[in-house]
Amino acid sequence: MVSDTVIVKTARHSMGTRFEIVVCGDDEITLRTAAERALDEIEQVEEQLSIYIPDSDISDINARAANEPVKVEPQLFQLLKRAAELNAATWGAFDITVAPVMRALNAMASQDENPPDDEAMRLEDARQCIGMSKVILDDALGSVRFLDKGVMLDLGGIGKGYAIERAVAVLRDANIVSAFIHGGTSSIYALGSPPGQDAWLVGVTDAREPNQRIATLALRDKALSVSSIYGWKKAEKSKRCRHVIDPHTGMPSKGVLRAYAISSSPTDVDALSTAFLVLGVEGVREYCKQHPEVGALLMLDASKCEKCTIVAFGLDGIIKLNCAQCEYFVTEAMNR
Incomplete structure (x- = not known):
């Protein structure tokens, strides 16, 4: 690091993990304010995406979309569209509809080595709910609709990255050119480079x-x-x-x-x-x-x-x- 460079480190717990930000520059107040606002942005994303928050946007979609189209906040709608595009680009390997199977497997994991027949039946029923073909994204209405009752969205496989992308945008808006941000060490963005490197x-x-x-x-x-x-x-x-x-x-x-x-x-x-x-x-x-x-x-x-x-x-x-x-x-x- 350059000797006169100011380095600010801050962290916050969100989305079930610890997010840390390192920002480098020449003014501590500016750096700290930008880093805290970036962490605020991550918390806002969690409030929107978490399936564990009853009044989150995703919880609302999961509760109503099998019965009616649910109008979605524009940025979230774009994220859902991107998830659908990545589903297609990866030949279905990435899929935000696997939540029912995850829940069924979690239930079975708490049982003995040989789970009861009804648990196995629930797993099979859950498998039938997987697939982005069961999710209708209406561009004209900006809405989401499920074709089957058992469909459920879980953005856990894309949410941390999206939160970091939003946080990086906050840092860029504050004219930060050197920063490192990670969520639980598994999702990372390197903005610019450390001074002198x-x-x-x-x-x-x-x-x-x-x-x-x-x-x-x-x-x-x-x-x-x-x-x-x-x-x-x-x-x-x-x-x-x-x-x-x-x-x-x-x-x-x-x-x-x-x-x-x-x-x-x-x-x-x-x-x-x-x-x-x-x-x-x-x-x-x-x-x-x-x-x-x-x-x-x-x-x-x-x-x-x-x-x-x-x-x-x-x-x-x-x-x-x-x-x-x-x-x-x-x-x-x-x-x-």
């Missing part, structure tokens, strides 16, 4: 050995999102369970342990890192080929290896591998 550096750890750093990503005006297949534990047995659902099967995703997505949009990468867990190597290769502005890093579940096998696409000039660990890397450069 070319980029913000983000470490990548092994999915199986969290204390082992295996690579470094250099980010400048880039967003990064990380998704993992593991996220919650079975009640009595403390068993780690896979919490990312493959919308095609209605079952937990497998094969990729952790996925990183990098592009200029925090909203997009939040959705894409989830989708990449579902798509696997071949699907991600094809996606990055069709969208050269997106980079990806996958940690694969290599059963014959104690550590992860890594596959990277579109990260030339961004990723630096830890040479001491290269024996279990597989890197692939995209032919552009």
Whole structure:
């Protein structure tokens, strides 16, 4: 850092995680005010998107959209449209309608190893509710309508990225040119670069050995999102369970342990890192080929290896591998 640079760090709990912002500049009051306003923006997004807040916009949609069209606030409507576009672009791998299946799996996880038949039936019924084809977004009315009673939206797979995108806009409006913001370390935006440096550096750890750093990503005006297949534990047995659902099967995703997505949009990468867990190597290769502005890093579940096998696409000039660990890397450069 340049010696006379002012650095302000602030944080707040929102959306079930801790958001932190680092802003750099020459006036502490300006920096702190901008950072606090950015965190205020994140809280406003949570109040709109959370399915755990009864009077949120999403809760209202879920309560009424099966019976009538629900007019939606314009920015939220655009987010829903973007979620639909990402659903199509990822061949259905990212889907904001998987909530019923997640709830059914959560219920089953609290049961014994062999859940009762009615729980299994509820899971099957929930699988029938998955699909963006069951959600009608009316541009003329700016409204949302569900075609089936059991449909439910959950923007948990895109909400943190969207909140960060809104927060970055607040920082830009305040003429902040150097900042780093993250939500729970899994959703990140690097605005500009630290004073005197070319980029913000983000470490990548092994999915199986969290204390082992295996690579470094250099980010400048880039967003990064990380998704993992593991996220919650079975009640009595403390068993780690896979919490990312493959919308095609209605079952937990497998094969990729952790996925990183990098592009200029925090909203997009939040959705894409989830989708990449579902798509696997071949699907991600094809996606990055069709969208050269997106980079990806996958940690694969290599059963014959104690550590992860890594596959990277579109990260030339961004990723630096830890040479001491290269024996279990597989890197692939995209032919552009």
